[in-house]
Amino acid sequence: xxxxxxxxxxxxxxxxxxxxxxxxxxxxxxxxxxxxxxxxxxxxxxxxxxxxxxxxxxxxxxxxxxxxxxxxxxxxxxxxxxxxxxxxxxxxxxxxxxxxxxxxxxxxxxxxxxxxxxxxxxxxxxxxxxxxxxxxxxxxxxxxxxxxxxxxxxxxxxxxxxxxxxxxxxxxxxxxxxxxxxxxxxxxxxxxxxxxxxxxxxxxxxxxxxxxxxxxxxxxxxxxxxxxxxxxxxxxxxxxxxxxxxxxxxxxxxxxxxxxxxxxxxxxxxxxxxxxxxxxxxxxxxxxxxxxxxxxxxxxxxxxxxxxxxxxxxxxxxxxxxxxxxxxxxxxxxxxxxxxxxxxxxxxxxxxxxxxxxxxxxxxxxxxxxxxxxxxxxxxxxxxxxxxxxxxxxxxxxxxxxxxxxxxxxxxxxxxxxxxxxxxxxxxxxxxxxxxxxxxxxxxxxxxxxxxxxxxxxxxxxxxxxxxxxxxxxxxxxxxxxxxxxxxxxxx
Amino acid sequence: xxxxxxxxxxxxxxxxxxxxxxxxxxxxxxxxxxxxxxxxxxxxxxxxxxxxxxxxxxxxxxxxxxxxxxxxxxxxxxxxxxxxxxxxxxxxxxxxxxxxxxxxxxxxxxxxxxxxxxxxxxxxxxxxxxxxxxxxxxxxxxxxxxxxxxxxxxxxxxxxxxxxxxxxxxxxxxxxxxxxxxxxxxxxxxxxxxxxxxxxxxxxxxxxxxxxxxxxxxxxxxxxxxxxxxxxxxxxxxxxxxxxxxxxxxxxxxxxxxxxxxxxxxxxxxxxxxxxxxxxxxxxxxxxxxxxxxxxxxxxxxxxxxxxxxxxxxxxxxxxxxxxxxxxxxxxxxxxxxxxxx
Numbered sequence: 116x117x118x119x120x121x122x123x124x125x126x127x128x129x130x131x132x133x134x135x136x137x138x139x140x141x142x143x144x145x146x147x148x149x150x151x152x153x154x155x156x157x158x159x160x161x162x163x164x165x166x167x168x169x170x171x172x173x174x175x176x177x178x179x180x181x182x183x184x185x186x187x188x189x190x191x192x193x194x195x196x197x198x199x200x201x202x203x204x205x206x207x208x209x210x211x212x213x214x215x216x217x218x219x220x221x222x223x224x225x226x227x228x229x230x231x232x233x234x235x236x237x238x239x240x241x242x243x244x245x246x247x248x249x250x251x252x253x254x255x256x257x258x259x260x261x262x263x264x265x266x267x268x269x270x271x272x273x274x275x276x277x278x279x280x281x282x283x284x285x286x287x288x289x290x291x292x293x294x295x296x297x298x299x300x301x302x303x304x305x306x307x308x309x310x311x312x313x314x315x316x317x318x319x320x321x322x323x324x325x326x327x328x329x330x331x332x333x334x335x336x337x338x339x340x341x342x343x344x345x346x347x348x349x350x351x352x353x354x355x356x357x358x359x360x361x362x363x364x365x366x367x368x369x370x371x372x373x374x375x376x377x378x379x380x381x382x383x384x385x386x387x388x389x390x391x392x393x394x395x396x397x398x399x400x401x402x403x404x405x406x407x408x409x410x411x412x413x414x415x416x417x418x419x420x421x422x423x424x425x426x427x428x429x430x431x432x433x434x435x436x437x438x439x440x441x442x443x444x445x446x447x448x449x450x451x452x453x454x455x456x457x458x459x460x461x462x463x464x465x466x467x468x469x470x471x472x473x474x475x476x477x478x479x480x481x482x483x484x485x486x487x488x489x490x491x492x493x494x495x496x497x498x499x500x501x502x503x504x505x506x507x508x509x510x511x512x513x514x515x516x517x518x519x520x521x522x523x524x525x526x527x528x529x530x531x532x533x534x535x536x537x538x539x540x541x542x543x544x545x546x547x548x549x550x551x552x553x554x555x556x557x558x559x560x561x562x563x564x565x566x567x568x569x570x571x572x573x574x575x576x577x578x579x580x581x582x583x584x585x586x587x588x589x590x591x592x593x594x595x596x597x598x599x600x601x602x603x604x605x606x607x
Numbered sequence: 608x609x610x611x612x613x614x615x616x617x618x619x620x621x622x623x624x625x626x627x628x629x630x631x632x633x634x635x636x637x638x639x640x641x642x643x644x645x646x647x648x649x650x651x652x653x654x655x656x657x658x659x660x661x662x663x664x665x666x667x668x669x670x671x672x673x674x675x676x677x678x679x680x681x682x683x684x685x686x687x688x689x690x691x692x693x694x695x696x697x698x699x700x701x702x703x704x705x706x707x708x709x710x711x712x713x714x715x716x717x718x719x720x721x722x723x724x725x726x727x728x729x730x731x732x733x734x735x736x737x738x739x740x741x742x743x744x745x746x747x748x749x750x751x752x753x754x755x756x757x758x759x760x761x762x763x764x765x766x767x768x769x770x771x772x773x774x775x776x777x778x779x780x781x782x783x784x785x786x787x788x789x790x791x792x793x794x795x796x797x798x799x800x801x802x803x804x805x806x807x808x809x810x811x812x813x814x815x816x817x818x819x820x821x822x823x824x825x826x827x828x829x830x831x832x833x834x835x836x837x838x839x840x841x842x843x844x845x846x847x848x849x850x851x852x853x854x855x856x857x858x859x860x861x862x863x864x865x866x867x868x869x870x871x872x873x874x875x876x877x878x879x880x881x882x883x884x885x886x887x888x889x890x891x892x893x894x895x896x897x898x899x900x901x902x903x904x905x906x907x908x909x910x911x912x913x914x915x916x917x918x919x920x921x922x923x924x925x926x927x928x929x930x931x932x933x934x935x936x937x938x939x940x941x942x943x944x945x946x947x948x949x
Contacts, residue, residue, distance in 0.1 A: 517919075577609070
């Protein structure tokens with residue numbers, strides 16, 4: 116069930132209605148866990164068992180870790196958790212990739228290993244990282260283990276973020292388990308507003324730009340250099356609006372239910388350096404990689420050379436996490452190199468900015484945009500063709516100027532101006548930018564505790580504020596694509 | 608109260624928007640069924656950016672049809688000839704008329720295309736077209752599916768074979784008939800296009816849901832591919848359909864095939880198109896294909912289909928597509944004229 120599909124809206128409405136009707140707290144949680152399982156099984160019921168097995172293993176391992184002080188025993192339970200989680204992930208996601216590469220090496224000896232005919236379980240990369248962080252946090256004594264399997268299962272299967280994040284850690288989610296969940300007027304208003312923003316990003320920008328990027332990446336050799344540039348820029352905006360739109364929708368749905376999920380994006384395309392980009396892009400993944408990979412590898416504590424190596428390793432594995440393909444490794448490697456390079460120049464500059472903010476922004480965006488090429492391309496050959504076209508090596512091609520790009524860019528700029536207004540209000544509650552003033556005039560509210568945009572405030576809202584909301588919702592009904600297109604990050 | 612006011616204002620705004628993107632303006636013509644009423648202009652901005660002006664009897668044309676002038680050339684077709692994506696002076700029927708005037712042929716070209724039409728419609732409407740317009744010549748625009756899947760689609764006028772499976776007949780759906788309640792609803796929809804647009808959107812959402820991956824087993828089955836394969840394997844009696852078309856217009860017809868465009872291989876003709884061409888030539892029916900000028904498009908690095916707001920080489924014909932179509936068609940019409948066929 117994709118968040119932008121009619122089926123999901125029916126499912127969400129029924130789930131919220133039943134949660135509102137149930138009065139007992141524990142029953143609400145039980146129902147939520149069942150609804151989440153239904154949501155997951157709606158894709159393919161066969162993998163529901165896998166999800167539940169993982170949750171049982173980690174629940175059990177975490178309790179065993181906490182119940183002993185013997186270091187070796189604690190470590191043994193942790194290793195069991197790591198091996199089972201990474202083993203399952205490796206089997207489903209990377210086994211065929213390794214076979215493919217092994218076959219390429221063994222071809223000269225006439226040996227060939229057959230592929231496994233398996234389907235990648237939806238969201239496996241996300242829920243594996245979620246469960247891993249839980250047992251590691253318990254091992255590090257940063258959190259107490261969850262004593263109720265029901266609570267733990269609700270955390271693992273929580274449907275808004277199950278398939279594509281944000282990657283929620285136990286330390287963030289489990290303390291919320293004591294809350295009385297279920298829809299309230301305030302939760303519905305705030306949650307719906309956030310959901311609506313994400314939905315708009317997905318259907319009005321990402322899906323439109325997919326019609327620009329998809330044909331160009333499907334056959335880059337056909338198009339002229341200019342068209343390929345437009346396609347690459349379109350993809351760059353598409354992936355941001357697709358993934359951040361999904362994250363907003365997940366956060367909005369969770370809010371309607373009564374849980375708070377961490378923010379995942381904070382206007383990454385405003386970053387003036389690659390280091391800043393990774394502080395703003397897929398924040399739950401980058402902080403996960405930092406806390407559970409980069410720092411355990413030694414971080415920046417073991418000398419300069421090791422810092423760069425650790426950065427590279429972290430980003431290479433981060434790239435591989437996205438998908439079993441050398442293209443993702445290339446993408447991760449490029450970001451690793453850029454991060455190491457930025458670190459090197461920052462150190463040389465005594466910790467100061469390497470370039471002027473505008474130059475830094477321009478170079479960062481250029482690098483990030485070009486780095487999306489291997490991320491999007493289906494093979495190394497396509498990556499090579501796109502780069503050849505981008506830099507006009509390889510002759511002419513069809514001229515196609517997709518106008519959607521020129522409609523979508525102002526929308527994205529408008530969103531960023533609004534985002535900056537809200538960010539300003541978060542940092543300084545007395546600040547009042549033009550954007551905020553307009554929002555207040557409409558009688559809308561801004562929740563300064565989150566990055567989320569404005570929402571309707573029932574009491575003070577003006578006719579104009581309501582009119583804009585209705586036109587917005589009706590526009591989605593009348594102009595959104597009627598066939599659902601999957602989110603890009605669902606494939607990971 | 609303010610919620611109600613805001614909602615009414617929003618609906619009024621959307622009604623205004625709908626009148627620009629969802630075109631109604633239908634009226635019932637006893638000879639031609641539901642047509643755009645005279646003087647109505649259809650605007651299109653979702654795919655391409657065109658405005659189509661309609662004159663009497665559902666003819667898309669800048670100027671009114673003058674029945675006292677020489678017998679017209681009638682062009683029948685589907686949405687590719689209806690061509691709402693381009694303006695009146697860019698559609699190939701208009702370009703054809705201009706080209707014919709330059710060659711000294713002064714027959715008016717009347718565009719009678721209707722979105723969704725197929726070979727079944729062209730054959731069924733032949734008696735009315737011939738008796739009403741008394742055309743000098745008829746052009747029937749087809750795509751490769753207009754003799755196959757599209758012409759056999761239940762829910763609109765379609766071909767059907769009798770119990771023995773040998774004789775072809777044309778089945779008209781009741782939707783084509785007029786009724787008082789339908790006429791009233793149509794009038795209401797003409798005033799409030801948002802009603803029709805809402806109806807259409809709901810239908811689209813239901814259709815969208817049907818092609819979604821199946822519940823609980825998305826990993827195993829791909830319903831879309833399954834349906835496509837099923838259609839692909841079906842055999843259609845294209846030979847008999849072309850015979851019927853020729854008979855319906857007494858042989859005074861040109862089949863205009865709008866060919867699919869492959870920029871990497873513009874001259875190779877797909878099997879489905881080759882079949883239509885071979886059958887038309889075997890039966891001595893005038894035949895032209897837009898493919899004849901596709902090599903020129905490759906040189907110009909453009910495709911005949913697609914717009915900046917849709918996709919390259921997808922959907923309907925753009926200006927270039929209409930231009931090449933007018934070019935091939937005008938050569939054929941001039942040739943026919945030179946043979947004194949009209």
